[in-house]
Amino acid sequence: MTSWRRTALSLGALLLATACTAAPDHDSAATDHGTAATAPSAPAEEPAESPSPPLVVRSLTSAEVQYGWWNWAAGSTADRSPVLDRSGRWCAEGQHENIWYLAGTTGGGAVERTCTVPLGLPVLFPLVTRFGEASDCETFMDTAEGSATLDGAPLAAEPLGATRIKLRRAPGSPFGDSAAHIENTWSCGLWVRMDPPAPGLHELTVWGQASEPGITVAVDYHLRVAAPVPTGAV
Template identity: 30%
Template sequence: MSYLRRHMKTTLFRRNLISSLFIAALLSTAGCDTIGPLVLQSSDVSIDAYEALSREWVRWSVSTPYADSPINDVTGELCGVGQPDGVWFLAATYGGQVERDCTIPANTPLFFPLLNTFNVPSDAWAEANYDYYVNTLAPNYLADTRAKTCELTLRIDGEDLLEDTAALDAELWVAVTEPFSVELADDNWWNNNGFTKPGGAYGYAVVGGHWALFKPLSPGDHTLEFGGKTCNGEAVAFETLAVYHLHVEHGHGNGHGHGHGNGHGNGHGHGNGHGHGHGH
């Protein structure tokens, strides 16, 4: 079987998996606690959904050329790029504030990171250092990112969904330290930011961050604000804020999207939609 056919079958499988996860997780909300549209990590179903969707968001973000990345989008015109069936992914920025307009199909859940970080080492390095990577480096790397998070924002239609950063941290933190596969675009964050990282398949990605899973919003217009900051002591090291003017369609939308995805990066730093690595 050709690489293209294998890749298409894998992509289709993953998109069907996402749809199945959301049918299970979001149509059975009796098993999930919520605050407004926010699904809390209060059950095995919602915890599994958060972890699975964190992986899929990373795959989505790194699989599209950097030039087409919704993370780089300054207007919202790229918000539909690469969207899978069953859920709609949003992104913030590689740093700084952005304001976007985005039309969302009816009856479509949203998933996005306030702040996140991930690592995509080379397979050769990860295999040679597997125990150290999985048991020490990756957990410590993600824990350090969490410890440096000094502000988180999550607001819908002018209302904060949780009272403060401490509450957001406790409820929204997700760490996936079991390695998973990704497919990097040739035109990726690394190759646009002073690093060299070939496109292609990588098998040992990990991810951590503060994520939000929303039930479908009511039809009409909504304003969603999310982001955060990391600090070194009193100094802000990184900050991001996305303000989305969402236009939720009426009807029987299924979350089906079109396009590519997001290019992403290697290197150190923090951010919503920001990629990291150790350059291996």
């Protein structure tokens, strides 16, 4: 399997560590190793009347990748967290309509999850990731490595260095107990972007680790890709 190790910037040690630093809002310029990146737009306050088309996952900026995934992962309470989930029961919790996120773990041992992914949606997940200060990312990425396979075939992993994001945590989120549930911070890690997988059953294996702060992520996903059942169908 393809393995990544890169000196750069790095799972909030919570997949995945927690610390923060002042940074601009998510709709301002984001920084990835000093390179300007377009930060993502805030999610709509109200759901659209009709589903949005699937995102072109490979065109997302570092800020869009990391802002989107972290706000999904931190948007659930600990008792319904896809990151703390050990069976896949909460795989669909808080998902968006035009992309499907998958979670790693907080580094507490291997897990096996069964998850249904809607047909036609791209998939995004980290091998390892963290949020904190830019200096935390620098240390983290020095030792971050990982790999993923889909049905035995290796998937390309991409290192994304320290990027400014605005993190919104749900009350009771497993990612920190700060009274302030909105903070400016930095995120970094090794990421996998998948085009919409073919319908049917798939086996996805995710592995990642970083010796600083000392975490290992290991998840076996049993994925079923299928069209959603229409509301009211019998």
